Amino acid sequence: MTAPEETVLLQGHIIDSLILAKVLDTILMMGGTFDLQDVRIGATRDAPSHARIVVRASSGRQLAEILRAIQPHGATVEREEDCRFEPAPAAGVFPEQFYATTHLSTEIRLDGEWVTVEGIEMDVGICVDPAKARARTVPMAAVKEGDLIVIGRDGIRVTPLARPTERDVFGFMESVVSSERPHQPVLADIAARMQRLRARHRAGEADAKILFAGGPAIIHAGGREALAWLVEEGYVQVLFCGNALAAHDMEAALYGTSLGYELSAGRSVPHGHEHHLRTINRVRALGSIEEAVRSGLVRDGIMAACVRQHVTLVMAGTIRDDGPLPGVLTDSMAAQQAMRAHIPGVGLALLVASTLHSIATGNLLPATIPTVCVDVNPAVPTKLADRGSFQAVGLVMDAASFLSELARALGWRP
Amino acid sequence: MTAPEETVLLQGHIIDSLILAKVLDTILMMGGTFDLQDVRIGATRDAPSHARIVVRASSGRQLAEILRAIQPHGATVEREEDCRFEPAPAAGVFPEQFYATTHLSTEIRLDGEWVTVEGIEMDVGICVDPAKARARTVPMAAVKEGDLIVIGRDGIRVTPLARPTERDVFGFMESVVSSERPHQPVLADIAARMQRLRARHRAGEADAKILFAGGPAIIHAGGREALAWLVEEGYVQVLFCGNALAAHDMEAALYGTSLGYELSAGRSVPHGHEHHLRTINRVRALGSIEEAVRSGLVRDGIMAACVRQHVTLVMAGTIRDDGPLPGVLTDSMAAQQAMRAHIPGVGLALLVASTLHSIATGNLLPATIPTVCVDVNPAVPTKLADRGSFQAVGLVMDAASFLSELARALGWRP
């Protein structure tokens, strides 16, 4: 019996972007073998290269798995065909063989033409409109019966991430910055990006929004003033958070405490949850966070800055919420959809001190958006990378220190 | 000007349960002073003691805060009065001065009689029915306009936790078991409790259910077989989890992988999220997890065991979910309410490898329910304690090792 084999093509900057190496590595790791045919390598950095690779496996299933695994690196099977699609059998259900996306730029072949998939994000399906020659991503829950959904792997190609031309920390992909590596230069690179993006955003340019997703440890540990300053100064356009961050922020405004700790004194005030609950109750009585700020109840902090600066705020509910505050989207699918709606236009994502928000946001971000994940626990950036957000730079720091240093680098003088 | 003062009473086992010490400690810590009057200490362990304490503070506000802080320890202001209540001003809004509960047994005084508050849980309000002389807790979101809600602090008394008579790990409260302390004896104590509870539950006794709340790391790290065995053997009556645990469990049943890692081989299979998505899609197509098990699609694992053993399953949605699976409660308030409904009757709570589920469940548990919190990250048990669940025993272990050791102690032979 002959081993099943398939010939794939790789082209572009496949050498210096490590793509050829990763593809060959993946083939071997998954138990396959390969022969390289017709490898041509550009003599300079700018000249593209290409390679034809014969992949062999011990079974058809193994071969299919290998092809699936190397496709995200841009390895396309040689024979060019149109992509295939099938109608969704029911609302919220994809066809059995649906193609699951990566967060890399993706094209599908319709009638011999390559069409870019709109709204790319990982782990969703692709819905096709053959009449208009268009394609867009669709989450499983949003698919309608009869929607035409791409199936199989033919006629789909993804563009691997090129190494960024900017020589800052985002140019060194797949790196976790441990607590043992110097933070200052990473912070300086992030601050420089933020300054450029703010200038571009003020100039009305596209893709210049800064997205901040964070958890309540920001308040507990003392990062509230720094984050509020960043918002006031125009360094945040979109804020994803939960009920807790907003409630603790306003609790600090009303009572000077967070989760029962007096922020100014570091003393544990037993039964301090009461302040938390009273804050939520008072804002519920007023009807909205906007009204709490406008009425003068909440005079400082992150929420006040968001209201004043017209920051887009998406608050997602969880089962650990008290209240919750008005404005919290208690339905997780609705919250996810609201987050998704605000990803376009983002030029930098900061994911700080929240495993839940970091991973949820990471799931929605295309690979091309520079991303920073900050947590005092080194497992969080690792988790994010394990779930596919390989473009994220991990930084092991407590949230308060990160925000203080970042704000200082941008001009904050507390 | 005379310093504001108030005289409070403490009675019961206030010496050996450390209550007197904690009350005095709290007064000093919060900047007050005290005089002890008429302290009578029982000569034996069984004889009760009592103390009258004059608390002084530098301002009325400080005095009020101190009284609020020592009340959860059972310190009641001497003059006995009925509790006060007011109608809720709007749906979902408590009266301004609402009393926020602790998770300790609580009574209120109505017409001179002490009435036990039903359904006690922390951080909610108390709704009174004076006609029937009854009181029950009510979460903020569930209050209806006009509900009579307890306000202020008069006429409310809580019963401090007595030291348990059983001499196992749950008798040593407020202890985090670090990764440097021996796990085996703690596991043995938990296993012994579980055996007693299972026997009692099978005998139809009350308060004998075992609640398990867990995260998907259980599957990733290899604890699936052990947990499935515990469920099959009747050691779990209630399971709180999210979409991810259920989906990864069934992904393992269908594909032998979890989050792209082959469970049998430990190899990373790139783009392995696909299995995860296909699993969810197939279960959605079938309509329910029960149907996925009954139809033979899912033959082993935790979900299969839950269906076969009629375990009460509450799956709460989050913004990081794919799908989600049918049966997931995507509305967080609805999910919280479903969890709340299944707390009565629980005799032991195991919170494993999920910050979100551990804290959310901890919020709902009365202090009298023995609780274990297991995480490889020592910050998680600390967080739980910081949020008031002081009765929880913390154990720093990875989930798979915990479940394997626990199942082995109960007779599992893999």
Added chain:
Amino acid sequence: MTAPEETVLLQGHIIDSLILAKVLDTILMMGGTFDLQDVRIGATRDAPSHARIVVRASSGRQLAEILRAIQPHGATVEREEDCRFEPAPAAGVFPEQFYATTHLSTEIRLDGEWVTVEGIEMDVGICVDPAKARARTVPMAAVKEGDLIVIGRDGIRVTPLARPTERDVFGFMESVVSSERPHQPVLADIAARMQRLRARHRAGEADAKILFAGGPAIIHAGGREALAWLVEEGYVQVLFCGNALAAHDMEAALYGTSLGYELSAGRSVPHGHEHHLRTINRVRALGSIEEAVRSGLVRDGIMAACVRQHVTLVMAGTIRDDGPLPGVLTDSMAAQQAMRAHIPGVGLALLVASTLHSIATGNLLPATIPTVCVDVNPAVPTKLADRGSFQAVGLVMDAASFLSELARALGWRP
């Protein structure tokens, strides 16, 4: 059969310092029971109290263990006797029944007189000179054959730690400050202590030295400038470290890198250990760190500041050292002895980012010295407490952020 029993006395501020509570708790926890007799509690905070406690156990061995366990809280057996001692049977060997010290102030009774033990530290023996009526601690390795060593438990009393009168973070003992609690107030308290101590030290007062023990993560993470500033400004009198901190500090001075990371750029320079080795080699060629500074080879950083400020430097060797640098005490017992020699006069100890140095220094510190333990890993402060240094305040922060914030609070303007 009658249960073995013993009557012990407790006196002083046994209520508000929690001592009575802890003693009773310990008795119960270890399986004993007690009767309280003749408890008299001072009516005001300043009036002392006393209690007579009858301790009962199920066996003589259990009773002895309980008495041993409650003795560190100041519980003394009622009958007063002189302490007993025996000659050490050989050099480096204590008599079989030697008394092992705690780090609390300790007296022994010699000829009816209570004599204070000099140089108290935990886990060593007590050597007696009956002729001079003096006693001092002696580590096991330092005992000489025939030295008179205290044995048993009679005639020994320890003074429990009184709650400090200062109302800062050090007044709240046994507290770990998690990454979720506000750091700023803790840092402010530490900074205030340091300012007072520096003023007192400059005024020639006793017990005003500040001890800093730290690991190389200080350099890696970017805390070098802040620590060098603290040293230059007179905020450190004694520095305990290892070869690595000193070498990485001087590597930064010579090459601008630390462990292969360029401190100014955050770039990983492969094989960067070379700079580390060349730095050590060059300092070895010069013969000493002092000469490296004086010769102008090393112009800035922590070592340069230490040389200029005449800071007492103890560098202890480990098996992971390259080189090592001249001045490193490669013998661990000699290094421990050198550290021990510099504890007297210390008024504050800062233990930063080094499990080894934190625990080694913690072992040598009397309980009366305010101590801070800083680590990004919450397990380190827990370990320190597990090993008996209960007076240490734990702070979960990365070293660079801690040092930057602390230096800023003291006036650093980078």
Added chain:
Amino acid sequence: MTAPEETVLLQGHIIDSLILAKVLDTILMMGGTFDLQDVRIGATRDAPSHARIVVRASSGRQLAEILRAIQPHGATVEREEDCRFEPAPAAGVFPEQFYATTHLSTEIRLDGEWVTVEGIEMDVGICVDPAKARARTVPMAAVKEGDLIVIGRDGIRVTPLARPTERDVFGFMESVVSSERPHQPVLADIAARMQRLRARHRAGEADAKILFAGGPAIIHAGGREALAWLVEEGYVQVLFCGNALAAHDMEAALYGTSLGYELSAGRSVPHGHEHHLRTINRVRALGSIEEAVRSGLVRDGIMAACVRQHVTLVMAGTIRDDGPLPGVLTDSMAAQQAMRAHIPGVGLALLVASTLHSIATGNLLPATIPTVCVDVNPAVPTKLADRGSFQAVGLVMDAASFLSELARALGWRP
């Protein structure tokens, strides 16, 4: 001005081992550029490839740094010259330009012949005997005045690590196994290696020794029985540890406690350090661990197994040691030398629950020795990799769980 450039050669399995990719990546990351000339890639996996790369930099210094950085990957400057050497200027001091080794196999060119450097280990120098045409590594502290030490970079070539042919976990280099990935398959691979090595060792084959380096958390957390079993069954030939592991192990044999925790009951016994100290004192009185075992004082546990199985034991002292036990090498350089002496012949290294011993041992291991690093703190495997031990497989588990699972996989039935 022309940019400085140099042409380097790469040959061997430079594609599938990722070497070409890493070299090009390093050049770009360090700010250089390259042209590829004459790349020939073998068409099958077994056929070797080669590439000629022109490296350009903006300065001579940058070029030198890039060449230094890519040399560990096997990139040799094209012009072949003999290596250069100089006499050491003093005892313990290398010549200024000494070559610092990696832990990869290294050859130097002497009189036109390539000579393998003996005893390769990272971060040491190379001492040449031109007369005998031999070369061996020498640590800085061991160099004698006049020893001929290799300088510069000419005439030195290192062999990059080839991907192992065995398809187990050690074939997937540079991977940290997080607490979220399945442990079971990794443990199975380690166990399989250990069985093969034990068989080979019993057959008298070379390079079949198993080295275990561990910390005292093994005892605290409950891994003592499993490790003792592994030693008894012949799965450990060399044990590196400190005073603490040995003392806690024997404390458990004498008193059933470890660091004050009763191993059988999990109860904290206050002031439990006493058992620790008495254990050390009694072994000191007997003169050696061997005598403590032979005399029957110590009847079970790890030390007893080591004595009975004639395991090579190296105990290194640290500043946190009590005692220490007889046999502990208190001089860190002597201990490092003793460890170094036992590396030859090792076929597998297990580094468990000790940052100090893991990194110290990692420093001494050639890259060709399969290595596992186990710690409950994910930062420890990361640290090891940061320090160059890239061949180590990291496993995030508590020590007791790791040892229990490993021993069970090898047949332990507790």
